[in-house]
Amino acid sequence: MSNTIELLNITKDYGKSIPVKVLKDISIKFEKGSLNAIIGQSGSGKSTLLNIMGLLDKPTSGSIYLDGKKINDFNNKHQSRLRNENIGFIFQFHYLLPEWNVWENILMPLRIRKDNITDKMKDRAKMIMEAVGITDIAKEKIQEISGGQQQRTAIARALITNPKIILADEPTGNLDSINSDAVYNLIKSLNEEFNTTFIIITHDERLAKKTNRIIELEDGIIKSDTLL
Amino acid sequence: MFTLKIAFRFIFSKKSQSLLILIGFAIGIAVNIFVGSIIRGVESNLINTTIGASPHITITPIENQTYIEGWEDILNVINKNKDLKVVLPVLEERVFITNINPESPDDVIIRGMELDKGNEIYNYYDSDRFYGNPPNSINEVIIGKELAIDLEVNISDTITLQKNPNSEEQGTNLIISGIFDLGVSGLNSIWLLSEFNIANQILNTSSQINGIYIQVNDIFLADVIADEIELTLNNQNIMITNWKKENTQLLTALNAQEQSSSIIQFFVLMSVVIAIASVLSITVIQKSKQIGILKAMGLTNQMSARVFLFQGLLYSFFGTLLGLALGSILVELFNRYSNVPFQSTLHGDLIIITTIAAILFSVIASLIPAKNSSKMEIIDIIRNY
Ligand SMILES: Nc1ncnc2c1ncn2[C@@H]1O[C@H](COP(=O)(O)OP(=O)(O)OP(=O)(O)O)[C@@H](O)[C@H]1O
């Protein structure tokens, strides 16, 4: 199986006079279509790693490859396009835009790419909404739907561009256990259905066990890497 | 364009804030339009009272000549100029009225010209100020109000005119067909107006003129047009002058007034533009989460800058529209209810200049918030959510 994203000798330091090494020479590959969990203590560097992978943050040193291409040297504009076309994000907080309704939020990444929305795109949006179970709240305002629905909307938005990878930072951190399970089951089925690579940060070992692979970070290094 | 749509959404998502800035901007524009219109009104009133019913450019023979030689050719050339409103050839000369006070004949000035055309400049047929009828071209004349009072004559009375009161020759008898009032007693007490041929008859001339009086379409170009005429005619026997040359003090005063109003207008404009810039700077901070999220989804830095430039454009565009409407209403109300002796006039160029300046400056002022939004780092926003 081929790899989608690959990190090579990634380090991240904070602070200038006394640098704090948050990531210490991390190298790791993710297989296409795999479902991965990253676990670890608070402060171990999980979010930092994920943000670097998603080109939201810059590593102090090291390289990031997407489909074999080194992407961390691309200019801003190029990186923006790359994120738009290849990477979907899901965060602990839904990060939906309150000025737009559910339907508009889901279509947002496509709009950013190209303003006119084709019928084909609309059909895809409807199909995804169906898959995540939010078909009947399309016209609702973001502030007026439940936390679980917000997170499902965020997942639908991440899926709309059919990205190669979806990066999720504690996607169920704000949900109760019933909703958390539902979201994980959803992710699992979406992973199987769309063959999208998922990399999910979680605190919850039980949820991590629903994936194919668990990577544990400790103090900026990979402590363990287990295939399930 | 999606960035324009985002700009609209951001504006609509803060309705009261947006409305306030829009109203503020509109008031600024309205004040600008209003002040500009009043100043224009004062100005044109001053100019009108000074030179309204008088020629803007005059052509006369040089000092040692009595008549303009070759005036038909001169007129032919002048009439080709598109900037001129009225071109009036005139024959005027001092004559004496000999039948009213035979012992000491009264001296007056007879002015022969095409009276309908002359009326376009002097407006003596104005129904409020004219009594009687326009004269025919056989034996009638109209005279000024004060002159009629001095001579104690009235409409249909006859006066005898003579070029030289001591000569033995017979004078010409003319019937007064009307009495005019030019609002200037100096003229009312001395002027006698007739058709061209009557003046020629009294003065024993054969179709001579000694003045060409001109009104131009744009009085402020009178000097330029006068120079132009002088150049094309290239005639050493005539003198050309214009109202600007003879009213330099008035012009200086008007200039000073115009400058001070320009300064006021400029600062009013600046303050509303700065208001827009500051509101947008606040908006950048208010919307920083949204910007971060949009950037994470692939919005480029340039696009995010455009979102704020568009907001500046939208605020200034709609603010200007509203301001123009408001300003026109103010001007209208002023004209209707104030009791100053002039009308303020809303000129197209004032509207155009204000609109362009307001929108241009606003977009320039939006560059700063736009730049700030483009420089925002996604990671800083995501981390501090
Ligand atoms: N901008 C920053 N400046 C300085 N230190 C930072 C900055 N961002 C993160 N850190 C530090 O880097 C370390 C790793 O942070 P990170 O958010 O990656 O941890 P995490 O594993 O995601 O933790 P959590 O489970 O609490 O989310 C932490 O010690 C944090 O304090």
Ligand SMILES: [Mg+2]
């Ligand atoms: Mg974290």
